[in-house]
Amino acid sequence: VILYGRNPVREALRGPRAVERIWATQRAIDGEDWLRGSDTRTVDGAEIERLCGSAEHQGVCAEVSAYRYADPDDLLADENALVVCLDEVQDPHNLGAVCRVAESAGAAGVVIPERRSAEVTPAAAKASAGAVEHLPVARVGNLANWLGAAKQAGAWVYGAEAGSEAAPYDTLDYSGRVVLVLGSEGRGLRPRVADSCDQLISLPQRGRLNSLNVSTAAAGLLYGILHLRESGLDKAP
């Protein structure tokens, strides 16, 4: 696999993947200390674009071992684990952007379905700014079934929905194991996935469009959950 971009390659060096080879432009090497120590091959930008197949390489690419997905059941080990599930999010940029938010918010990991989902490709790694190298991402055959098993394991499952059936997210307390399920842009959660949630929740909608990208919805909900966990049940009227 050829990763590209400065953050993705730097984080791959710090993470579990084997980094076989690095190519970088002289300009990138001049700007990034960590490229100097390693046996980086100096090439021009056109060669890097040819190697990685993207113009977004920022002068760096690397050949690394395949992404190692996590075991989904390991993600709920901690009694306060916060896990994000993406229901058929197909855009690798959205998957990567959600992983970046999840990593920064201290989530235990991200769960995606094996089919009809973006995978942890180099494009997703780039959009995550390298966060996927440190954040466990797990794949499951059937997301609704896994949510059922997560409930059996003591997790409370919240599904993000814009509709009127959803509770304002900030009226709940989110203690213990929490699973947050987000749907794809446009279609939202599939009915069986929504039915597998204990509770549907929504962010306030104060605009005319009220449309959010999945990564900004994840940010609003994850930071809200962190806050509400620490402040206890919300006392708002």
Add this chain to the structure above:
Amino acid sequence: VILYGRNPVREALRGPRAVERIWATQRAIDGEDWLRGSDTRTVDGAEIERLCGSAEHQGVCAEVSAYRYADPDDLLADENALVVCLDEVQDPHNLGAVCRVAESAGAAGVVIPERRSAEVTPAAAKASAGAVEHLPVARVGNLANWLGAAKQAGAWVYGAEAGSEAAPYDTLDYSGRVVLVLGSEGRGLRPRVADSCDQLISLPQRGRLNSLNVSTAAAGLLYGILHLRESGLDKAP
């Protein structure tokens, strides 16, 4: 100006811009009711890509009048106005993504500097899913000066910073007029802009990277501010 994408063109029809001409593929017309009533010209995808210069057109583009920027001083008219400022954010996708979040969170508008900032281009309109057609966006010659004037007008100015000088965002109450300033990815706020803030605030950092895209930082902070405004001063330990 040639806008492209389904949401941007649909919202331009609903907003203040004059829409001169619309081009769409037969497939787009079949999928979007609102394209049928208007005198849309049916063309193929290659022609749309040629007209708008982007492959992300989703089968629709339109010639519209230039974007009309708002008067920055109008944005603070409401006594509970919430205004977002972007300090030299140069990526139009990031500008658009922040506008989309700001619109959905009910912000009064977004303020950008006239120089070294992305403008409301068709790429920004696409990234905003058309939100820029309804959300006021204003340009100012000098952002630090404008923040000073905003403080004179009774606003409290918060700057988003990851550093240790920043207060946890959820220890404040955000009553009255609020201005939230976000910096560019990588560089953060310029020193003079940071100095112009009443208070620097940060989201919790629970990961190894702790790096957020500006639109997800905006989402975490804006929805947090909406919640804290309604629940009064946070009672967390």
